[in-house]
Amino acid sequence: MTDTIQNKITFSSIKDTLVQKFNHNIHTPLVDAMLNYKKSPMTGFHIPGHNRGLGVHPKFSKLVGNELLQIDTTDEFDNLGTLHPQSGAIKEAQDLAAYTYGAKRTFFVTGGSTIANLALAFALSSPNDEVLIGRNCHRSVLTGLIISGAKVNWVIPKKLNDWAIFGNIEADEIDEKLKHNRNIKLVWITNPTYEGVVSDIKKISEICKKYKAALIVDEAHGSLWNFNSKLPTTALKLGADAVVHSLHKTGGAMTQASMLHLGKNSKFDEEKVCHALKLLHTTSPSLLLLSSLDAARANLSSEYGQNLLNNAIENALYFREQSKTIKNLSVLDDKNIDITKIFIKIKGLTGLQLEYILEKNYRIEVESASDEGILILSNIGNTRCEFEYLINSLREISNTKYEMTQNNVKIMPLIDPEIVMNLREAYFAPKELVKKEDAIGRISSEVIALCPPGISVLLPGEIIKKEHLPYLFLNDKIEVIKE
Numbered sequence: 001m002t003d004t005i006q007n008k009i010t011f012s013s014i015k016d017t018l019v020q021k022f023n024h025n026i027h028t029p030l031v032d033a034m035l036n037y038k039k040s041p042m043t044g045f046h047i048p049g050h051n052r053g054l055g056v057h058p059k060f061s062k063l064v065g066n067e068l069l070q071i072d073t074t075d076e077f078d079n080l081g082t083l084h085p086q087s088g089a090i091k092e093a094q095d096l097a098a099y100t101y102g103a104k105r106t107f108f109v110t111g112g113s114t115i116a117n118l119a120l121a122f123a124l125s126s127p128n129d130e131v132l133i134g135r136n137c138h139r140s141v142l143t144g145l146i147i148s149g150a151k152v153n154w155v156i157p158k159k160l161n162d163w164a165i166f167g168n169i170e171a172d173e174i175d176e177k178l179k180h181n182r183n184i185k186l187v188w189i190t191n192p193t194y195e196g197v198v199s200d201i202k203k204i205s206e207i208c209k210k211y212k213a214a215l216i217v218d219e220a221h222g223s224l225w226n227f228n229s230k231l232p233t234t235a236l237k238l239g240a241d242a243v244v245h246s247l248h249k250t251g252g253a254m255t256q257a258s259m260l261h262l263g264k265n266s267k268f269d270e271e272k273v274c275h276a277l278k279l280l281h282t283t284s285p286s287l288l289l290l291s292s293l294d295a296a297r298a299n300l301s302s303e304y305g306q307n308l309l310n311n312a313i314e315n316a317l318y319f320r321e322q323s324k325t326i327k328n329l330s331v332l333d334d335k336n337i338d339i340t341k342i343f344i345k346i347k348g349l350t351g352l353q354l355e356y357i358l359e360k361n362y363r364i365e366v367e368s369a370s371d372e373g374i375l376i377l378s379n380i381g382n383t384r385c386e387f388e389y390l391i392n393s394l395r396e397i398s399n400t401k402y403e404m405t406q407n408n409v410k411i412m413p414l415i416d417p418e419i420v421m422n423l424r425e426a427y428f429a430p431k432e433l434v435k436k437e438d439a440i441g442r443i444s445s446e447v448i449a450l451c452p453p454g455i456s457v458l459l460p461g462e463i464i465k466k467e468h469l470p471y472l473f474l475n476d477k478i479e480v481i482k483e
């Protein structure tokens with residue numbers, strides 16, 4: 001029996017019992033398997049060689065705690081199941097996640113959404129296939145297209161120039177692009193934006209269906225949406241073929257733990273995606289990360305997790321309300337926004353300056369700083385007390401005069417890229433390193449994308465222009481195609 005058939009049989013046969021289990025008791029198959037493993041370990045002669053912490057530097061052991069080292073293991077061993085092919089408790093945990101998110105199939109990924117995006121590009125596009133990509137996509141999408149050799153067509157989101165960030169993607173723009181290029185069979189957009197702006201995915205999905213194009217939504221920052229109706233609707237419920245979630249970002253999973261879901265009626269070949277993941281994924285996935293995905297899904301489904309999420313939403317609303325009383329402070333607001341992502345600016349300060357003041361004077365660290373403002377996340381792990389401190393600090397900052405030097409540095413590249421060569425061909429073409437000032441007018445052969453937000457400044461095959469220079473402050477030299 002092939003792995004696919006086996007998966008289908010097992011999944012459909014457990015589905016009914018899953019419904020019962022889900023309603024009465026929130027199961028954590030992988031966390032439970034790990035607890036059993038911790039309780040009754042075998043004598044192991046296998047990787048990881050530190051053997052439950054014994055071979056680790058004592059300082060590191062003290063740092064992370066012996067409890068953690070005892071469960072640092074990989075699949076195959078200790079009856080925990082395997083990731084590729086999916087089996088045992090790992091498979092059961094993935095099936096439960098698929099059920100919870102309303103997906104046809106869910107894959108756990110330990111290399112972050114970066115690996116999920118690479119796998120989707122690798123599995124679903126081929127050399128010279130035409131793909132429509134949102135300009136504000138994460139660099140992993142573009143790296144995926146370098147691997148696959150597909151051709152990029154851009155859809156440019158609205159530019160919120162007062163905030164120096166991208167806004168939503170208009171569904172009509174997608175319609176236009178698909179109408180004029182019937183070769184485009186894949187649309188790939190980021191939703192929400194890094195700052196929380198949401199596009200009309202329902203309409204975009206209908207348009208994609210009209211033109212028989214598949215839709216991938218990089219919902220890396222929207223993994224909580226499934227769990228509270230005050231948040232936007234996940235693309236999995238709006239007809240997307242594939243959706244990526246960084247559960248480690250806001251969902252409470254360990255850093256690097258993500259999920260890749262295929263929609264209920266996904267056009268994509270499950271086996272192709274599975275195969276691409278197998279090729280790109282580590283062959284020693286961390287069970288700590290995998291079980292944290294099982295735990296995050298169960299947590300968010302539970303009363304405890306629901307309370308945490310409600311608190312995060314209440315704290316965000318509290319912040320938004322209180323901020324109105326702070327002079328010179330503005331909050332990005334829109335009816336189509338994930339309210340837990342709060343992008344603010346203070347008159348007279350750039351985003352980088354505000355971030356610096358908060359860190360240096362108040363020991364407050366925010367998610368990111370951009371040209372105009374900073375991004376604050378209201379997380380399931382934040383308390384009201386922390387928000388009170390943040391509000392008081394911002395009030396003090398807004399009443400203080402700062403003498404700060406301005407520099408010609410920019411973060412968010414609101415530039416429309418002019419691509420003159422296929423990404424993959426440009427990446428592998430003969431190249432040379434030149435000073436960035438001498439690179440104007442030349443064709444880039446490298447990906448330059450600051451993280452966060454990971455939006456490309458330059459791509460292989462893109463013409464370098466004078467307006468790129470302020471974004472290239474970390475590069476003295478740039479790799480360009482040899483003339």
Ligand SMILES: Cc1ncc(COP(=O)(O)O)c(C=O)c1O
Nearest residue numbers: 111112113114138190218220246
């Ligand atoms: C929209 C988007 N997609 C994908 C990624 C990559 O996610 P990860 O850090 O989980 O690899 C990021 C990272 O910031 C992102 O912002």
